[in-house]
Every structure is written in C-alpha cells, then in structure tokens.
Amino acid sequence: MKRALDPSVRRRAIWGYAFISPFIVGITVFFAIPFVQSIIFSVNELQVTQDGYELIPIGLANYHRAFFIHPQYNRVLLDSVLQMLTELPLIVIFSFLAASLLNQSFRGRTVARAIFFVPVILTSGVLLQLQTQDLLMNALLSAQAGMSADAAREGIMIGRDLAMLLDASRLDPRFVNYVISAVTDINQTVNRTGVQILIFLAGLQSISPSLYEAATIDGATGWEVFWKVTFPMISPLVLVNVIYSVVDIFVRYDNPMMILVRDVAFAQNNYGLSAAFSWVYFLAVLIILGIIASAFSRRVFYQT
C-alpha cells in the first residue's frame, strides 16, 4: 500500500491505464454490453420494428426449445464436442513434433519453416469454406494425381495392415480405430496446426542453451534431456496451445454448430433462439476449457 503512494509509481500506473484505455473502451462498448444483451435476448423473443426492436419476455422457452423440441440441436452439440475431443490431441502432438523438427538445424530449414506455415493462409476464412463445399474439386484433384481408385485402395490397405498390426498387439479396439483415423486424416491435422507450431517454435527458441549444456555435462542422454529440460520448459505452452486449439476448433467457420447458429439467426430471423443456442454452446466450451485448464495447470512448470 505504501508503494501506491509513491508519486512515480502512481504516475506509471496512470500511464499504464492510458495505454490500455482503447481496450477498456472497446471491451465495455463492443464486448461487455453485447455480451449481457445476448443473455437478455436469449430469454426473449426479439421482433424488429420500424424504429428499433422490441423484446417480448418468454422466459426459458428458447432453452426448452433448444433441448427438447429442435430436431438437430442436441446432436450437433454432441457432435462438435466429440469432434473437438478427437482432434485436440492430434493437433497438439503433431504441432509439438513439427516444432521440434523445425527447431533443429538442417539444410533447407528456412524453406521448410516457410512451407509449414502456408496452411495458415490456405485455410483461412472463405478458402476453408470453399474447400469443404467443393467436394467435386477434391475428387478431381485425386483423379488428376492418378490416384483415384488406386490410391484409395492403397490407403485402405495401409489402414488394414496397420489395423492388423495393432489388433495383434491386443490393444483396446477404440484406441486402434483412433490411431488409424489419425493416420488417414493426417492431411486435416497438418492443415490446422500452423499457429500452434509457431507458438511451440517460439517457446523452444526461448529455452536457454545453457540449460542443455548443463544437462549434457551432467551426462544426461537425449531422452533424459527431453523429459527433464525441454518438456518442463515448454509445458506452459502446451496449455496455451490446448486452449487455442479448443477455441479454434469450436469457432471455426465449418463447425456445424456455428453454421446452425448463423442459420437460425439470419435465415430464419429467430434471434432469440439463436442467442440461446450460442449460449448453451458457449457454456459447454467454457466447462470443457475449465476441466482441461485445471487438469493441466497442476502439471505445468513455471520457471519463476
């Protein structure tokens, strides 16, 4: 408390507020107010009138409709959660491996790095939308590559070989299926990891070389160095990446729930219902993030 009275500290605090003042205005006007309003809308029926809009309170009817009457809502909600849970580990593990590779020194590293981030450009906004719509183009592409039937058969064969191998190991069949889908969907995973690779790479670069030197002098093997130095140092970024990926998967344009929310609002003009939809969805996201964050934060290592 004594510190706060010191004039220079106080001046710094005022400057701090001055610098973030645009954010304070922005979050109040363009975030907090709409955020509260969307709760209000979700328990009302919204009708657009000539000089504005009217709200007719209808209680929890919109929520009731979402869960018990709407034919698709529950299924879409469950689908997007399951989709997230399957994609998340793949994305985090792949981006970590890719970042570790790109962090090593080899010839052509700069080129490889440049290429690894290309998906960030190629899957943004309208491009992703067009790609998912355009199944025909994809079919054509594989036909052009001369791998239509052959490659598909081959792909299945590889999948089957892998399946037989894994089956022989008597692992849980659910796990086996997961590994196989991970291998066959590698394309999708690669396309979704640009930013995550970037974050991991930045983290790997910031680990002080003296730590590695000390470990090697103490006789640690590569394996030990990885688990005792690299992994703890990078663990805060695992959390950052998990959160980023969860949010990214949930709000991306091809997410079925986002499409549903948009349709209900702008194709059917049912703003109240759309608000209720997105609120239930947001709460689901928040709960999942909370579980993940609390599970991770106990294991994360902070240097300071």
Added chain:
Amino acid sequence: MAMTDTIFAHPSIAHTRVDRRRLLFHRVGKSAYSVLRGVIVIGICFLILHPVVSRIMISFMTEQDLFDQTVIYIPRQFTLENYATVWRAMNFAVPFFNSLRLTLLVSLFQVVACALIGYGFARFDFPGKRIWFGLVIFTLIVPPQTIMIPLFLHFRFFDVLGLFRLVSGQRGINLLDSIWPFVLMSATGMGMKSGLYIYIVRQFYRSVPRELEEAAYIDGAGVLKTFTMVMLPSGVPAFVTIFLFSFVWQWTDTFYSNLFLRNLLTLPRALNSLPLVISQQMYGEIGTLATMPPAMASMYTNVGSLMLVAPLVILYVVFQRYFVESVERSGMVG
C-alpha cells in the same frame, strides 16, 4: 548433440577400441536420424504443397483436358482462358480494391491499437492489471457468434450514451454498410482476433531488455517519447507479425463483412457467387448453377481462389523471413 560429439572425439577417450565402436554407432545413429528427419519433413511439405500445385496446374487446363484421364498434372492444351473468364466475371479490379482498402484500414488500426495496449500490459504496473489481461484472454474464448446479434443491432441503432436520441429523437444512427463498425472495433482492440495480437505484442515487449527503456528515461525522455522513439522501433518485428495475421484473416473474412458490410463487394463475396455469375454470362437469362457442367463450376471457383490467395502468398514470401524470426524472438512463454 554437439556436446556429445566433442566428448567422444576427445583423443584420450576415443582411442580405445570400445569407444571407437561406440563412436561408430553414434555416427550411424546420427545419420540414420537425419535421413528419417528428412523423410518426415519432405513428406509433410509434400502433403501441404501437393494440393496447391495440382490446383495451379488444373487452372491452366481446358475443359477437354479436365475430363481426359490421360492428362495428369501437365495440361496438354495450356490456356489462360480460365483466368480471363474469371477476371471478367468478377470484374476483378473492383472487388480487389474494395477488399484491399478495407483490409489495409482494418490491419493498420489493429496494429496501432494492439501496439499501445500490448505495451501498456507489458511495461506498466497498475491496479487491476491481471483482471484486465484476463479479460483480453476471455475475449478470445467467447465465440464471436455469441455476441453477433447484439453487435449487429448495436451498429444498426448506434448511439453513444443516448446522446443522439436526445438530439434527433431517432433511435441511433445506422452504421451498418459503412466502414465504421470495422474502424471502431479494430481501433479499440476488439476486432477479429485482437486478443491474440495483444498477447503477441505483450510477450514481445516483455522480452525486450529493460535497460533500453531506462537509458532513455535517464536521458530525460518522458514516457511518450520513450515509447515513440525507442520502444516502437524495437517492436517492429512483432508489428509485422500481427499485421500479416490481421491482413490474411481480414482478406479472407466473410463473417464480419456479412454482418456489417452486406453491400460491399469484397473478394470473398465475389468468389462465392462466381459460378453463378459465369453461368449467367454464358447462358444469358436461363443461366443457373445447373446449366454449367459441375466440373467447370468447380474449376472456376478454383481459379478464383488462386487469384484471391495470390496477393497473400506474395505478401508472405516477401515478409516470411522477417515473420518467422520475429515470432522466435518474441518467445511467447508466459
């Protein structure tokens, strides 16, 4: 790795027979590893580049080549006709410059706002800082679709503290279909993914040594002067990064422009209606999506996408080096 090399290479150790064998194993293992690494890296690069290259090759094909099973990758009848058709149908220059103006404006405002805000979070201590920064992260977590309708109505009947209503009696100004929603939101750190940019700038400035600033203060510079003369120039790599991100995402955005700018013909929007427009131009009044062979519709969309991406790729190639290095320097730990 380098360390172990020097230990093994030390003459007094390496000259015994056992150690020579270990040295050999070590060398073989290392080169096996670098081969494996090369295979993986090249494989992933192939996965990323293969669709792009095929799309480019297909875009030079005539309709005949497209259906010819024997034509693979290299078009037999090389043509630029597809590009010409798409250029005419989109009236490319118009949506291009519309998009360019909007994207440049938004990105510049984003960079300025996020530079100020990020610097504020990185270098000043003030009560409530943790809460405010928590809110930055919170804005990233909330799906924009949750607040989309209130925002839409907010700009439809825009008003500051009811002042406008007091003066004119009307319920707010209609700011939709103008550039203002974009300007206002990106200038206040609430634009598309602004939270991420604030985070990047903050992390970057935290890694800049404090001595730099202190030297300026000792020389008698004030906070503002220190910021503009010392900290802004040293933050350039971070600004390039967020400018690139912002440019790419705004350039291909349909969500915000469908919400606020429904009448401006941006590139993504022109691209979405492209097959229909071409069909109407080819077949006149009766032209619908059904009158054109689906493969050709697909081909035109493909060509249009390539034309949309081209400026981004050029931008990326120009700034790539700068960009990757800057991200490394920012060391986003925290």
